[in-house]
Amino acid sequence: MQFLAQVRLDDIDSAESGLLSIFMCQNDPGLCDEWDATSGGNRAFVFELDQLTPAAVPPGDNVLLEETSEVAYVPLNDSEDYGEARERWRVESGRPVRDVLGQLGGLPAWLQFDETPTCAVCDLPMSFVVQIEEGHDYQTAINFGGGGCGYGFRCRSCTTAAFLWQR
Secondary structure, three states: OEEEEEEEHHHOOOOOOOEEEEEEOOOOOOOOOOOOOOOOOEEEEEEOHHHOOOOOOOOOOOOOOOOOOOOOOOOOOOOOOHHHHHHHHHHHHOOOHHHOOEEEOOOOOOOOOOOOOEOOOOOOEOEEEEEEEOOOOOOOOOOOOOOOEEEEEEOOOOOEEEEEEEO
């Protein structure tokens, strides 16, 4: 599985803690059903921050970071929805809307229909954490089927997590 993203939960709500980490199958030709939250073609985990340590770089190796290794958060709290926030950011920044890589918190902007996952442990709907766009550069873009979005969720009571995408 390929690592896609991680989100500090306290970036969304200061009362929360933990790190949501998202992974997706990159098998070619794509036979993993990674768009489905329960098929096994992707995984999401919530890790407690105090239980994590950075991995050591093996001797003689270099660390190379792609251009998408870090993103900046731009709060647009008074926007009505994700679409309006993206457009407002485009106008205010003068940059292309494709430079928006997603949203933290709020409500998911579903491309198809609401597919909020249910926790397999407690059977309650999971809480929305992050929406991820494919990206603006084809060399570093995530494969969500061409123009798709990924959606990360977590269960607040069971600390389980799920990920899916739509196109």
